[in-house]
Amino acid sequence: MTTTTADVTAILGRLITAASPYEEIALTDAMITAGLMWRCPCGANNGYDDIACGLCGAARLWAEDETPPRYEYGELLDDLRAALKDWFDDRPRIRRPAAVSFRVTTEYDDGSAWATDGATVFFSSSPQGLDYSHDFERSAVADALVEISEFDRPQTGDTLRIVVPAI
Numbered sequence: 001m002t003t004t005t006a007d008v009t010a011i012l013g014r015l016i017t018a019a020s021p022y023e024e025i026a027l028t029d030a031m032i033t034a035g036l037m038w039r040c041p042c043g044a045n046n047g048y049d050d051i052a053c054g055l056c057g058a059a060r061l062w063a064e065d066e067t068p069p070r071y072e073y074g075e076l077l078d079d080l081r082a083a084l085k086d087w088f089d090d091r092p093r094i095r096r097p098a099a100v101s102f103r104v105t106t107e108y109d110d111g112s113a114w115a116t117d118g119a120t121v122f123f124s125s126s127p128q129g130l131d132y133s134h135d136f137e138r139s140a141v142a143d144a145l146v147e148i149s150e151f152d153r154p155q156t157g158d159t160l161r162i163v164v165p166a167i
């Protein structure tokens with residue numbers, strides 16, 4: 001059985017309905033940490049599959065990928081997204097970002113590449129990203145970045161920002 005976003009929305013709705021007002025606050029915070037709800041910069045909390053804020057109407061931030069314009073990355077991008085999902089699935093206690101972007105480096109041996117360190121994480125609650133302190137070195141994320149770098153060498157000014165799915 002495949003879980004759909006409709007299932008997630010229904011389950012979370014049941015939990016919220018069952019919660020006391022005190023429990024609802026804790027539950028909402030936990031769901032935002034887990035990426036199962038999202039907080040707008042205005043402060044309102046929104047459902048998993050809402051594309052706009054229910055209070056202020058603003059579009060959900062960081063809901064789209066941004067990639068260099070030269071090629072469609074296709075499966076290479078799917079691999080990177082799956083690797084990022086696994087990475088954050090393994091770290092359930094840190095707040096799950098809406099998206100991650102990578103920097104271009106020329107420090108590696110074989111030309112310009114997407115760096116495994118110095119990434120930026122983005123949360124729906126802010127139009128600014130935050131520096132990510134971990135290095136994706138020797139992970140599936142790093143492997144996916146190598147594949148993309150070999151397919152299309154990044155150029156100065158390129159952006160590679162990938163939405164991280166919560167489920």
Ligand SMILES: [Zn+2]
Nearest residue numbers: 040042053056
């Ligand atoms: Zn809002």
